[in-house]
Amino acid sequence: MSNDGATAVSNVAIAVIGDGCAGLSFAAQSENLPNHTMHLFSPQPNSPKNNHVWGYWQMDWMKFVAPLTFKTWYKWSVITADTEVEMQACHHPYKAVKRDGWLAHCRKNAKQNGVQFHNDMSSIAEFSNERVFDSRPPKWRANMMVQHFLGWEVRADAGSFKDGTAILMDFRCDQSRGVHFIYCLPFSDSEALVESTLLSPNIERDEFYEGAISTWLSDCAGINRFEVLRSEQGAIPLGLMKRHDPNYHGIGGNCGAIRPSSGYAFSFIQKQIAVALSRVASGKELSFSTPHKKIDLFMDRVFLSVLRNQPHYAPTLFAAMAARLTGDEFAIFLSGEANIKLRLKVITAMPVWPFVRALFRMEAVASG
Numbered sequence: 001m002s003n004d005g006a007t008a009v010s011n012v013a014i015a016v017i018g019d020g021c022a023g024l025s026f027a028a029q030s031e032n033l034p035n036h037t038m039h040l041f042s043p044q045p046n047s048p049k050n051n052h053v054w055g056y057w058q059m060d061w062m063k064f065v066a067p068l069t070f071k072t073w074y075k076w077s078v079i080t081a082d083t084e085v086e087m088q089a090c091h092h093p094y095k096a097v098k099r100d101g102w103l104a105h106c107r108k109n110a111k112q113n114g115v116q117f118h119n120d121m122s123s124i125a126e127f128s129n130e131r132v133f134d135s136r137p138p139k140w141r142a143n144m145m146v147q148h149f150l151g152w153e154v155r156a157d158a159g160s161f162k163d164g165t166a167i168l169m170d171f172r173c174d175q176s177r178g179v180h181f182i183y184c185l186p187f188s189d190s191e192a193l194v195e196s197t198l199l200s201p202n203i204e205r206d207e208f209y210e211g212a213i214s215t216w217l218s219d220c221a222g223i224n225r226f227e228v229l230r231s232e233q234g235a236i237p238l239g240l241m242k243r244h245d246p247n248y249h250g251i252g253g254n255c256g257a258i259r260p261s262s263g264y265a266f267s268f269i270q271k272q273i274a275v276a277l278s279r280v281a282s283g284k285e286l287s288f289s290t291p292h293k294k295i296d297l298f299m300d301r302v303f304l305s306v307l308r309n310q311p312h313y314a315p316t317l318f319a320a321m322a323a324r325l326t327g328d329e330f331a332i333f334l335s336g337e338a339n340i341k342l343r344l345k346v347i348t349a350m351p352v353w354p355f356v357r358a359l360f361r362m363e364a365v366a367s368g
């Protein structure tokens, strides 16, 4: 069953648990995994109610996703009570793909590649634990920071939205419960996804997010008449977590793919899979690892500490970063591809004291 070294030719049976983003994205690429037979276990199938939009920045490893995207923005903005920063990208636009469309595409490719699907876990014991890759969600730590949100896809009168510009963060909303912003992806001048997003340890009642969306639509976008076409909701844990089952290897969010400072995962999962496949192509064992660099994880830890303990700084920090970077630099930084020069540019755009306080606080927690 081993495929150690470049000389191995025997067939390796592997099992993947979960048919979400990581499980199906990986299964769709099984043709790039010669000498392996893949079995996908989905004991808790995805519900169509889980459909939502994945936003990501175009990067080299995402080129194969592009044909399935339904909207691309070269401009995006960060808005606070005092300022509006619009950024423009040339090479790394922001793109949107629908979860159900992407998963259906992956499932079709996986079936064509001969991946075998199982609706229950009864035969998982036939695989050695070393050959099982588990994408079920990792275990949350108590009181951890969470990105939680509720979004409405709305239809309003023509001319209601500026559809060439995505609003990544508009902080003109209630800041009393943690870092709170409105995320607005305009699909056309009359339809948009409008999300109320919080970064805090406490999930709010639906009415809180719904009230924030309605207030933003009327007070900031000047829209009083609209129809809700669809809603989506989520809670993404931010920070390091333990694997769902320590007996199995992880993949996806269960293997550190969620970026701790932003909650973005879609692009990082594709990157994680691309790295794993290239390792196999160079003769190594199949294995997955976090797609984030150590330096990014450290910077994210400090940044999260600022957001958690000094949330009132959030509008200033995000607006300062947006003002200092070009659209392409912003996309590269958030996609984990920054070089030292770009990291320094981000660091020097930030006010010093919130970060010094956060570092001391982290130090005190670590030694206390």
Ligand SMILES: Cc1cc2nc3c(=O)[nH]c(=O)nc-3n(C[C@H](O)[C@H](O)[C@H](O)COP(=O)(O)OP(=O)(O)OC[C@H]3O[C@@H](n4cnc5c(N)ncnc54)[C@H](O)[C@@H]3O)c2cc1C
Residues within 6 Å of the ligand: 017, 018, 019, 020, 021, 022, 023, 042, 043, 044, 045, 046, 052, 053, 054, 055, 056, 135, 136, 137, 232, 233, 234, 235, 236, 251, 252, 253, 254, 258, 263, 264, 265, 266, 267, 269
């Ligand atoms: C509404 C919403 C919007 C989002 N928007 C974005 C975005 O714009 N950009 C971005 O990058 N990321 C976004 N994310 C985050 C991203 O979608 C997730 O982090 C990503 O789906 C993680 O992929 P995964 O394969 O690790 O987990 P999942 O896609 O959640 O797959 C996990 C699989 O495990 C199965 N499962 C779960 N529990 C069990 C169990 N106990 N037993 C058996 N099976 C189980 C599930 O059915 C599922 O098939 C969003 C998330 C949500 C919920």
